[in-house]
Amino acid sequence: MLEIDRLSRAFGGLKAVNEVSFTLQRGEILGLIGPNGAGKTTLFNCVAGAIKPSSGSIRLEGAEIGGLKSHRVCRMGLGRTYQIVRPFNNLTVFDNVIVGALNRSRRMQEARLLAMDALQVTGLIPMKDMLAVNLTLPGRKRLEIARALATGPKLLLLDEVMAGLNPTEIEAAIELIRDIRKSGITVLIVEHLMRVITSVSDRIVVLHHGQKLAEGDPATVMNDPAVIEAYLGEDFLA
Structure with missing residues (x-):
């Protein structure tokens, strides 16, 4: 479904992403990990159209x-979330999701139905009339x-949707994914x-200094000495 071939993005003399290649199969969940500054968000932004690749x-x-x-x-079927959430605070939850749905359909009645479907999936129906700020x-x-689901994605990019959640909330988010x-x-x-x-x-890709360090199933990647040294640390292995 998604093919990334020798993707690079430079900012001046710094290559934030340096000739990264991998594929994502239809129906798969692919994890992208790496230390801060590894190039993960830059790669996301290139894929989602926020910035242009250098090559x-x-x-x-x-x-x-x-x-x-x-x-x-987005209209080709790629939705994304952002690490720092920025809802329209003065709109209701329902109206926030309608904004996403209007990227998929220009008819308000259909957009409202699409938004309701997305609210149902995410468990937000009871809160649909709340202001987002609350x-x-x-x-x-x-x-x-x-909001991302309401755009009708075939591929969904999730950027640290667990950050700041407690263990119970994390388990609920895992089930949602x-x-x-x-x-x-x-x-x-x-x-x-x-x-x-x-x-x-199903598989994990590891980035380090803008380059792909490892790729494989979770068990293989988590036990890769290069990944442990560059990212996980010996405490994780223990």
Whole structure:
């Protein structure tokens, strides 16, 4: 579904992403991990159309999307969340999600139905008439996912949706991600919580200094000496 081939993005003399290649199969959950500054968010931004790659190729279902504007990439079936959630605070939860749905349909009646479906999936129906500013952090995280789902993605990019959640909230978020995959949506997820990544991911790609350090199933990657040295540390291995 997603093919990244020798993707690079430079900022002046710094290569934030340096010739990274990997593929994501339809129906798969792929985890993307690495230390702060490894290039994860830059790669996300290139894939989602927020910034242009310096070189390389990004193909979604065979179509080149590298360098396209984010609204065009979204309409081709790619949705994303942001690490720092920024809802429209003075709109209701329902209206926030309708904004996402209007990227998929210009008809308000249809957009409202799409928004209700996204609220149902994310468990936000009871809060749909609340102002977004009054949501708890877990609620705002779910709202971020609901807005992305309302755009009708085939591929969903999740950027640290667990950050700031307590263990109970994390377990609920893990189940939500699994439900999203069951609905037929492919997922690429960036997350620092190894318990989350290892429990939801079919495969993991590790970035370090902008380059791909390792790729494979969770058990293989977590036991890779290079990954332990560069990112996980000996305490994780113990």
